[in-house]
Amino acid sequence: MALWHVEPDTNGILAQQNNRRFTAYAHIYPRDIEAISRASSTSGNHKVWALAFSSKNQELEAVSLDGYFHLCKAQSTLSRLLSIRLPYCRENVCLTYCDELSLYSVGSQSHVSFLDLLQVHQNIRPLRSQYGSTGVHSLSFYQHIVTVGTGHGSLLFYDIHAQKFLEERSSASSDSFLGPTGRKLKLTCGRGWLNHDELWVNYFGGVEEFPNALYTHCYNWPEMKLFVAGGPLPLALHRHHAGFWS
Numbered sequence: 001m002a003l004w005h006v007e008p009d010t011n012g013i014l015a016q017q018n019n020r021r022f023t024a025y026a027h028i029y030p031r032d033i034e035a036i037s038r039a040s041s042t043s044g045n046h047k048v049w050a051l052a053f054s055s056k057n058q059e060l061e062a063v064s065l066d067g068y069f070h071l072c073k074a075q076s077t078l079s080r081l082l083s084i085r086l087p088y089c090r091e092n093v094c095l096t097y098c099d100e101l102s103l104y105s106v107g108s109q110s111h112v113s114f115l116d117l118l119q120v121h122q123n124i125r126p127l128r129s130q131y132g133s134t135g136v137h138s139l140s141f142y143q144h145i146v147t148v149g150t151g152h153g154s155l156l157f158y159d160i161h162a163q164k165f166l167e168e169r170s171s172a173s174s175d176s177f178l179g180p181t182g183r184k185l186k187l188t189c190g191r192g193w194l195n196h197d198e199l200w201v202n203y204f205g206g207v208e209e210f211p212n213a214l215y216t217h218c219y220n221w222p223e224m225k226l227f228v229a230g231g232p233l234p235l236a237l238h239r240h241h242a243g244f245w246s
Contacts, residue, residue, distance in 0.1 A: 001048060001062055001070070002030035003078045034078040036064050050095035052104070063092045063106055069115060087113055087126065091135050094149075098141035101160070105146055107136030112148060112158070127158055130184075134233060137213045142221075149214030151233055153241075155187040155226075189214065189228060192241025199236055210234070212241040 006028065036046045047065040053074070054061070059081070060074040067089025073079040086092055091109035098105070103124075104115035112127040127148075129136055134151030141147075145166070146158045157166040166185040189212050194200070204210075214230040226245040231237075 001034045001036065001051070001060065001072065001078060003032040003034075003060075003074055004028060005031050032077040034072055034080060036062070036068075036070060049093045050106075052095045052097040054097050054099060056099045061095060061097060061104060063095050065092070067092060069095075069104070069106065071117070082117075084115075087111075093135070094137055094139045096139040096141055096146075098143075100143060101141070103141075103160075105139050105141065107139050107148070109135040112136055112139065112146070114160070121160075124160060125163060130156060134211070134213065137215050137230070138217050140217060140219065142219065147217060147219075149217050149228065149230070151211070151213040153189045153211035153214065153230070155214060155217065155228065157185050187226075187228075187245055189230065189241050189243050192231070192239060194232075195238035197238065203236070204234070210237065210239065212239070 036048060048062050049065055050063050052061045053059070058073065058075055060072045060078065062070045062072075063086065064070065067086050068083050069086050070083045071081045073081055086106060086108070088108040088111045092106055094107040096105050097103070102116070102118050102120055104117070106113045106115065108129075110129050112129070114121075114124045114126065116124065127146075130150065130152075136148055137151050138149030139146060144160045146160060148156045148158060150156065158164070159166060168181045168183045168185050170181050191209075192212050194210070210232045212230040213233050214228050216230070217226060217228040219226055224246060227242070228245075229240070229242045231241060232239045
């Protein structure tokens with residue numbers, strides 16, 4: 001992991017260069033580097049797959065491909081605080097942190113794990129992936145609700161306090177209150193764009209219905225909007241999807 005510092009006047013210098021119609025760019029170097037391989041296993045596979053930052057604690061968190069969670073103090077330098085083995089080690093590809101709950105959440109191929117380093121919360125069970133081996137590919141917190149982006153092209157919403165997924169609601173008539181239906185509240189993305197190249201024809205048989213893994217999502221809470229983006233799980237395919245909900 002690397003810690004970078006961007007000088008406040010960098011944007012001003014680039015703007016002046018743009019006014020002169022020159023190509024504008026700048027070079028910066030990391031202030032500090034922390035080698036993940038020194039603290040985790042001996043497998044040799046220490047790639048960092050996800051990062052999160054706690055502004056309140058000035059801490060940088062990371063998950064690596066060998067199934068470890070790393071916590072560093074991020075101020076003028078990076079100082080390693082701990083490295084721990086995650087309970088589910090396959091495909092740990094996303095990470096998020098909730099300042100209000102002091103709780104970390106890690107998405108893997110089979111589960112969403114919750115890490116409570118301060119041991120404030122009792123008995124928060126891991127959340128099993130709803131779509132088998134397609135896994136969890138993006139996560140975010142809002143208060144006690146976790147939004148889960150799956151590898152099957154859908155978003156699910158999990159209530160940590162109730163330890164269950166939010167459910168759809170419906171009313172029998174216009175005069176009745178909305179009641180639970182027993183079905184999980186789910187937002188499903190569209191097909192997006194797929195490049196119909198030779199690889200798609202020769203190796204995937206021209207199959208059109210590949211679900212889009214949701215690799216990122218972001219809320220605009222003042223306007224109550226949600227942005228999602230993703231693409232196919234097979235790396236060889238050229239495809240992308242982006243969508244808005246409001």
